[in-house]
Amino acid sequence: MNPRLLIAAAIVVLLGLGGAVRVYFALENQAYHPPVRSLGVESGFPREQALKDIAKDREAKAKAKKYEAPTYRTLPFVSSRVAVWVVAQLHLMFAAFVLAVPMFAFIIELIGYFNGDKRYDRLAYEFTKLLSTSFSFTASFGGFLTFLLIMLYPAFTNYLMEIFSWTFFPYVALFFAEAGFLYSYYYGWGKFHPVVHLLLGLGVNVVGTLIMFIADSWASFMMTPGGVSDAGALIDPWAALDNFTWMPINIHRFIGNIAFGGSVAAAYAAWKFLGAKTDEERAHYDWMGYMGNFVAISAFLPLPFAGYYLAREIYGYNQALGIMMMGGAFSWLFIIQAVLIGNLFLAANYYLWLGMGRIEGTQSYQRYVKYLLAAIAVCFAVWATPRSILASVSEIKAMGGTLHPALGVLGVMSAKNTAVNILILTTYVSFLFYRRTGKRPTVAWAALGNAVQFLIFFGVSGFVIALGVYGYFVDAATRIGLSIPQVLSVLIGMVTMTVIDAFMLRGAEQTGETHWGKLPAISQYVLIFIAVTFTWLMGLMGYVRSGLRQHWHVYGVMRDQSVDAFTPTLGFATQVISVIVIIFFAFIAFVFWLSSLHDKPDWGSAGQGPRGSHGPGGGRH
């Protein structure tokens, strides 16, 4: 650190403090002061007597005050809802990160164990380094959230205790187990037999997932309570835990966490890449970012379907709740979601196209980029088309309603499902092109294989689109059922194309070397953009899941009687989400910085190179 900078900072802080003190005294001067009087004048003004009487009265009242258990308390400056919202979301984001990173650290370590490539082991360790600080942040935010709930919503918190207190001991026990597994996994890296270490990694994941399952039951109970009487009394503890949306949320969060954790880990790699000084470091962090992003996007692809499952269960629990979500006040939220997801798909594909730059001899696939891009843009546009378009009165008159004759057909589920499936397929094709760049198949049936892959791709696209169009001519129940063959055909198409590709590229001729780290810096900013978008998307979907209850603490059981019972505007919600995202990234930056301390040379030994054996560009252990 530059000493001059330190001195400047100290001066700035001092000046700031001085200013604050001055402002305080200036304000103090504005307060009421009794007029200054000569001491000789007898004080017998009625005002003073009245003040004394008031003080006495107040004291008497204070002494006689009875204790009443409060239903709500408030904070100064911040509304209770926003306070709980921000802290809960931050807790959730860190928890997601802490749950997800061991998952793919474990998988990457497992891959490394089987193929013997040391790079994988090092990558897994690098991911794990982010964990310990994040684990304490998760716990701190969790504690903060609990305090806030007890403080601001005592009656409601008490009610949740009534229903769920039996889950607390297992939860605490699991938390201890998680700490044990996590820290022994991290500190025991390279100290045990690989299999033992892998088992520790498995332990982290299993215990972490169980912790999430328990916490999910509390949150999902608030939205779709079960196991309680009409008046809210607990009848069946297990039914309260295993309520309508418990499993769907478990699955949705499990997959979502992996995607989120992968994207944040990729952002970490991007950050290190941008600050890297040597080609070797750049190569390593490029590869790490690629792996993180690969994990994120692979987990992201099935996420919409887990989302449909969750939405279906919400409809199943209470149709009014489902309609409120998709057709009522929250329907516009899904247009914002479409913008986010469209951006994610665009950015993910874009990253793959940029990645072709790593490999020599990419020209053959570069020319397809524009067609892939066109497909993505069209699907994005279809997905972002609202069912009833915002329009001025004259525009509505011209359309004869809020439904546009041509665009109206794009606003419905059939079109959107089709668009999502085509987006997934396109992203897969981008990945396939990326994989094949720099390789030339040598097997005799290469031309036939290409043709078959081509046929599968167009066959599946055609089938998905045909089903989408068919959806307009059948009733709602059949239409919803059509999404299953759509998804299945895309999945089958992707699997068969992968299998053909794997066989076709066996022993393929290498036409170009892969140069990790040789790609434009903008690609790394794209990774960070993807992480921000994922985080923001998580905040948005967290809001809709929780906000859907509207003026209920526990939907249909316990009403929110506080001043925060209203549902805010979407504009306000997006502002809060942005604040949360920025706070989260500030904390994550701190986590990144902490983990980079590891590689910093010891104080006083500047210039001697990194300490320890795990530094980037340093030795391998």
Add this chain to the structure above:
Amino acid sequence: MKMPVALNVVLLVVGSSLFYTYVGQLVPQKQLLPPAEVAIAADLTTDQMVKVGFEVVQQKGLCLTCHTIGKSGTLRYPDLAGVGDRAKTRKAGMDDIHYLAESLYHPDAFVVPGFKGGMPTINKPPIGLTDKEILCVIAWLQSLGGTPSVTMQTTLPDQAQG
């Protein structure tokens, strides 16, 4: 070199968040207030009940989140236009008031052919209309294609005692 990267990243994070916030400002801004508890006087005329009933239908009852009035084509939920007339003959041996009351107190007792059931019970939370409010809603439903005949004094089998 180090400084610009950090600055770029901060700008990127804040900028993308701001962009999404901006998108959030473009959509319709609607704040949903919890339904106000309005006491309904016991001496409303039937005409007044129709008006009160329509308010309940639009606000506290949330009826129009699913139901439409005068919409044709393929529908997910029964359309309410003309229901005041249909209710008279929907169920044999049941007059319109009792049919409408049954469809509010026990929605799944009779499901209109061609639709799936699943309407929430209206006098229970989360909707939780009071008996008086339900009488007004029935008056409004009768006014759709029929002549309201329900009064505040009408007694229904499912009303809470007292």
Add this chain to the structure above:
Amino acid sequence: MTLFELPVLLGIVVAMALLRLVRASLLVWVLAWWIGIYVFVSRGFATPVPASAQHIYLGIVTLALFAYVTSSGERIRSFVDPLVNFAGDGRYTLALVPVLLALPALAAYREYVNAKVPVEPPFFARTVHPSPPTEITVHDQKIDMLGGDNPLRHLEKDDPAKFAEHVARGKDIYYEQCFFCHADALGGDGMYAHGLNPAPANFIDQGVLPSFQETFFFWRIAKGGPGMPDEGAPGDSAMPEWERFLSNEQMWEVVLFLYDHTGYRPRAREVHAEGH
């Protein structure tokens, strides 16, 4: 019904094809695509696309084009180089000035257009032909809307001469009272029609007379705009309540005239009046 403005679409396609012939640079192509899609969404549809949807589409197009241009070093260069040349090369200074002036002018024009939106009343999705009550009372006479019929209709078979007499009287009443708004030729475009919103009913339209029974029009004539149910926006229609001016028989006669003059037949009564 055509959904698209075919000449506009053709124009865009032809322009793109021409661009292909002259081997334009990436910069030109990107601009061409952006403008082409802009023209397509703003002018290419038979029913104009609302501004909010246009914004969404153009935002996506902008993002996609940005992604394409920056997706490889070559593309960035072929996009940026012409711009740098244009701005830096002394030969283009003269051309640069109008461009530099045009850019803020364009932004200002956009602001101007956005600010110039006329004040409009809030939109109400009015039902043009709301469903009638089951029964109405006109001049102390109860009229069954579903089962009832025009009391003069039976004369068409029973006593054609008398029927023609009623129709002729209906015609007189129409041209004394109705034609100011509903027009000479029953087209709903009478001399006062342009001042009215919602517009007077057009009886030539196939969707009006044949779609309803005679009782429906009797109801609309007798009870007028104020007698509409809420979904018909009772305050908006200027149709008077004719029961204040005409007898029941006179109103039935007008209904007879409407059908007789246009040649339409009333909608056949359904055996079982059912909703949807």
